[in-house]
Structures are given as C-alpha cells and as structure tokens.
Amino acid sequence: MSAVDRPGPSPYDPFQPRRGRAVALGAGVVSLVLFCVLAALVPGGARGFGAVDRLMLVGCGVAIAAVLARYAAIRAIPDESGLTVRNLMTTRHLPWTSIEAVRFGHGDPWVSVVLDDTETVAVMAIQRADGLGSQAQAGRLAALVESHRPRRGEDDRLREV
Structure with a gap:
C-alpha cells in the first residue's frame, strides 16, 4: 500500500x-x-x-x-465528550467545552491546554522531543477543540435555558 x-x-x-x-x-x-x-x-x-x-x-x-x-503509559485519549489526559501521576477527563486554548510555545516540552477556569493542564502525550510530528499532533488537538466549540447560535441558546 x-x-x-x-x-x-x-x-x-x-x-x-x-x-x-x-x-x-x-x-x-x-x-x-x-x-x-x-x-x-x-x-x-x-x-x-x-x-x-x-x-x-x-x-x-x-x-x-x-x-x-x-x-x-502517558497518553491523551479524545472522544466525543472530551479529552482524557493521563500524565505521569494523574488521569483527568476534560470536557471539550471547558478547554479554551491549546498552547505549544517555542521551548515548551509538551502541549498545555488552558481551561475556562484559567487553570492550565499539561498534556505530556504530545512532546516536543517527537520533532515535527509533535507540531502536527498539537494542530490535530487544536482542531478537535475548535470543532467541539459551541457555535455562536448554539451558545446563545444554552444561555437562555
């Protein structure tokens, strides 16, 4: 193939x-x-x-x-409801709606996600040591976050309920 x-x-x-x-x-x-x-x-x-x-x-x-x-065993598993992040010591499920941004700045060893309560969570599964592939993985995570973000009309309807 x-x-x-x-x-x-x-x-x-x-x-x-x-x-x-x-x-x-x-x-x-x-x-x-x-x-x-x-x-x-x-x-x-x-x-x-x-x-x-x-x-x-x-x-x-x-x-x-x-x-x-x-x-x-470090990994991050996305699904329809959110992202389950398994780091070295903790495992945590983050709903897509609580993730505000994906950060992977120059020199950062791994990706971080910023939550709506201003907390930052490390996603050690996407590491800079993996080279250019890590940039693609960070982009895929950012695209997943964006695709699960409520659209403007949906967000307004949620506030009315």
Whole structure:
C-alpha cells in the first residue's frame, strides 16, 4: 500500500509520545536486568551482601522499572465528550467545552491546554522531543477543540435555558 492509498489518522486517535515511550521502556528493561544481575554477582559472606541486601537491589530495579512503565503509559485519549489526559501521576477527563486554548510555545516540552477556569493542564502525550510530528499532533488537538466549540447560535441558546 503506497503512502497515497493509506488513510490519514482519525481525529479521535489517541495521542501518545513516540520517543519518550521507547526510551522509558528500554531504560526500564535495562534497569531491571542490571539490578538483578548486580544482585546475583555482588560478593556475599560475612562482610558482603546478604539475602535482604540482594532483595533490596532487585526491589530498586523493580521500582525504577515501574516508574518508567508509568511514563511509557502517558497518553491523551479524545472522544466525543472530551479529552482524557493521563500524565505521569494523574488521569483527568476534560470536557471539550471547558478547554479554551491549546498552547505549544517555542521551548515548551509538551502541549498545555488552558481551561475556562484559567487553570492550565499539561498534556505530556504530545512532546516536543517527537520533532515535527509533535507540531502536527498539537494542530490535530487544536482542531478537535475548535470543532467541539459551541457555535455562536448554539451558545446563545444554552444561555437562555
């Protein structure tokens, strides 16, 4: 199938970082293997590492891998009702009507959305590290926000109710 025959992305495709995800998954696997090998190879005995010390090393590897796995799970999922943003520590659903603007200024590491209550929410799923693709993804998000904005007549009818 040629590039011309391939359909473009759907507006409701999830946003997900490419480079950050790959690096996080790779580093998570490396840290887990490294800490397990280290726990197996450190000297034991009276002056060396005991079983608890070895388990702690493996536990450190598991903890680092878990944090990196959470980083790899960052995404933003648009649907008809709004945008569900899953960042490193929080997951939040933002209705389209509450999103005022999409910001991706020069030097910003990821996209931010400005809400109608003046709060700013980071959308870590669209990262500048992804290069020019990040600009296209930010544009797609801005187009989604604009397409769900109430039209002037609809907005007036909502105020009357």
